[in-house]
Amino acid sequence: MTEPEIAELETHLDNFIPLFELVGVNVFQPAAPVTGLTNSLDISGGGTTDSDAPRLFLRTQLAEAEGEDRSRGFLVFEGAVGRAQKNVMQPGYEQLRDRLVQEGILVEDRDHVRLTKSYLFDSPSAAASVLSGGNKNGRTEWRDIGGVALREIQGRAATSVQPADEVNGLLVQVAPTDYEAEG
Numbered sequence: 001m002t003e004p005e006i007a008e009l010e011t012h013l014d015n016f017i018p019l020f021e022l023v024g025v026n027v028f029q030p031a032a033p034v035t036g037l038t039n040s041l042d043i044s045g046g047g048t049t050d051s052d053a054p055r056l057f058l059r060t061q062l063a064e065a066e067g068e069d070r071s072r073g074f075l076v077f078e079g080a081v082g083r084a085q086k087n088v089m090q091p092g093y094e095q096l097r098d099r100l101v102q103e104g105i106l107v108e109d110r111d112h113v114r115l116t117k118s119y120l121f122d123s124p125s126a127a128a129s130v131l132s133g134g135n136k137n138g139r140t141e142w143r144d145i146g147g148v149a150l151r152e153i154q155g156r157a158a159t160s161v162q163p164a165d166e167v168n169g170l171l172v173q174v175a176p177t178d179y180e181a182e183g
Contacts, residue, residue, distance in 0.1 A: 056124075056142040056150060062112065063131045067124075067142065069150060074124040074138065080115040082131030084108055093129040096121075100130065124150055 001009075053068040058080075065080030086094065100106035106113050113131075121127040124138025132141075139151040 054144045054153065056144055058128055058131060058142055060128075060132045060136070060141065062133075063128075065115075065127070065131055067127060069124060069142075069154070070120065073120045073122050074127045074142075075118060075120050076115060076127045076131070078115055078118045080131060081109070081112045082106075082114075083133035084111050084113050085133055087134035089129060089134055093126055093135070096126065097130045097133075106130070 053070060056067050056069065058065040058067070058076075060083075062083035063081060065076050065082070067074055067076040067080070069075075086097070089097070097106065100119070101108070101113070105115065105117055105119055107116055115131075119127075121130070124142050125136060126138070128136035128138040128141040139154070140149050142150040144150075144153060
């Protein structure tokens with residue numbers, strides 16, 4: 001690629017990344033590392049956390065855990081406990097749970113399982129399902145200290161971003177929606 005082509009692509013990225021954040025896509029945000037973090041992405045070191053990530057709690061019949069929604073996934077902290085008995089689970093979640101048990105990250109402890117290390121799951125639903133032993137919607141199961149569901153927290157974050165008239169010196173014109181055009 002030529003230098004002008006690279007510069008043009010970087011300009012497009014600079015314009016699009018704020019739009020991705022607006023709709024909740026946060027893969028372009030740098031991930032904050034956490035000490036003791038375990039999974040296939042293992043990004044350990046540093047000991048810091050995402051500063052804007054609220055502490056979230058999972059409390060179901062036989063599961064109790066704390067975690068944070070991160071840019072690279074959903075982090076569940078060491079010591080989380082879950083249901084030992086598996087109910088109906090999506091095959092991918094069941095395989096993940098079995099692998100975590102096999103690797104000693106999730107250990108059986110009487111009628112519970114317990115995380116021996118903080119673990120970064122791919123999604124809040126994966127975390128909730130693995131710990132509860134059955135299919136769960138993580139966006140409704142994980143809640144902040146006030147009882148507000150992750151779904152609502154993410155919705156608030158998406159609506160709090162105000163569209164700008166200018167992005168990196170370029171004017172941005174947003175096309176009206178069909179509803180706005182008709183009304």
